[in-house]
Amino acid sequence: MKNLLNFIKPGVLSGDKLKKIFYLIKKYNICLIAINCVDTNTINSILESARIYKTIIIIQFSYSGSCFFIKSNFNKFSMLKSSILGSISAAKYIHEASLFYKVPVILHTDHCTKDNLKWIDGLLEYNRDYYNSYGKNLFTSHMIDLSNCSLKENLEISCYYLNKFSKFNITLEIELGCTGGEEDGIDNSKISTNRLYTNPKDILYTYNKLIKINSNFLIAASFGNTHGVYRPGNVILYPKILYNAQKLIKKYNNFINEKNPLSFVFHGGSGTDFKIIKESINYGVVKINLDTDIQWNYWLGILNYYKNNRYYLQSQLGNPKGNYSPNKKFYDSRIWVNKGQINVIKYISNILDILKCKNLLN
Numbered sequence: 001m002k003n004l005l006n007f008i009k010p011g012v013l014s015g016d017k018l019k020k021i022f023y024l025i026k027k028y029n030i031c032l033i034a035i036n037c038v039d040t041n042t043i044n045s046i047l048e049s050a051r052i053y054k055t056i057i058i059i060q061f062s063y064s065g066s067c068f069f070i071k072s073n074f075n076k077f078s079m080l081k082s083s084i085l086g087s088i089s090a091a092k093y094i095h096e097a098s099l100f101y102k103v104p105v106i107l108h109t110d111h112c113t114k115d116n117l118k119w120i121d122g123l124l125e126y127n128r129d130y131y132n133s134y135g136k137n138l139f140t141s142h143m144i145d146l147s148n149c150s151l152k153e154n155l156e157i158s159c160y161y162l163n164k165f166s167k168f169n170i171t172l173e174i175e176l177g178c179t180g181g182e183e184d185g186i187d188n189s190k191i192s193t194n195r196l197y198t199n200p201k202d203i204l205y206t207y208n209k210l211i212k213i214n215s216n217f218l219i220a221a222s223f224g225n226t227h228g229v230y231r232p233g234n235v236i237l238y239p240k241i242l243y244n245a246q247k248l249i250k251k252y253n254n255f256i257n258e259k260n261p262l263s264f265v266f267h268g269g270s271g272t273d274f275k276i277i278k279e280s281i282n283y284g285v286v287k288i289n290l291d292t293d294i295q296w297n298y299w300l301g302i303l304n305y306y307k308n309n310r311y312y313l314q315s316q317l318g319n320p321k322g323n324y325s326p327n328k329k330f331y332d333s334r335i336w337v338n339k340g341q342i343n344v345i346k347y348i349s350n351i352l353d354i355l356k357c358k359n360l361l362n
């Protein structure tokens, strides 16, 4: 959809811009990809992809991904401090780098469970001063994942945060039902299958509660979604759940004439059949999370580099050119990290083609 989002300026987005973006991409049946980053190498390949393909990509950090950003070896006791400082450092880097690359970025934090709410509290506290100094937010949006709580508790806490966010126009993402599999220390691989499918009535109930506060929210409603990539047939997705929820919302709030009033998030997008992805976009998915496939493609670029240059990568000196021939040019991390980055950019290009979201910006 050429130039659809031309009104968006480079830098980290905040406030009402996000609502307008989601409204437009729903209208034109496209969706943005969200990628989990853990270091500046992954961030740079996302920013470079956004620059080359003239699009907006959501960059997100998990709790443990934020810890890793600032500290490679962390123990359980220092995780909270590391997660807050890691997120702040990553966000500040992206605020600067996105201007250098001249790309707009939606900056988001992924799954925050009930045990880790202090992470978001710490970020909000920091944001208050940041906002007062710079007139903009550090993060565009945060996800609170209370899918392991009762619906009542999930909504009580979610409403509390949406209220808190409203002062700064920060968007909230919440989860209904559960995403299966395992990702970044959140293990739902053994939960019962029916918890992977959200009841559309629960989605309606949630929508009606949150909309009373404001409309700056996204819902990750499960329709069989699973983190990770598994053998074909292991994960059965029913995107019709999303369609049924939109229908209920429109029926209950008969003043709405939008095709998809609610904005959904698709978790566990890696390894999914593109027909299913396209069907879910048709029912209002605006954000699809890709983590595992990015990890794999990053690694694959490095693996192929190793395979092609293995005789130059066994010792500092000595290769087919001679026993004392130096290998510095081969094991320099700038060389092989870049191979991973190039492969990630190639993978993102394919996905953006399939989702038809290249050239959204001028």
Ligand SMILES: [Zn+2]
Residues within 6 Å of the ligand: 111, 179, 183, 227, 267, 268, 289
């Ligand atoms: Zn997820």
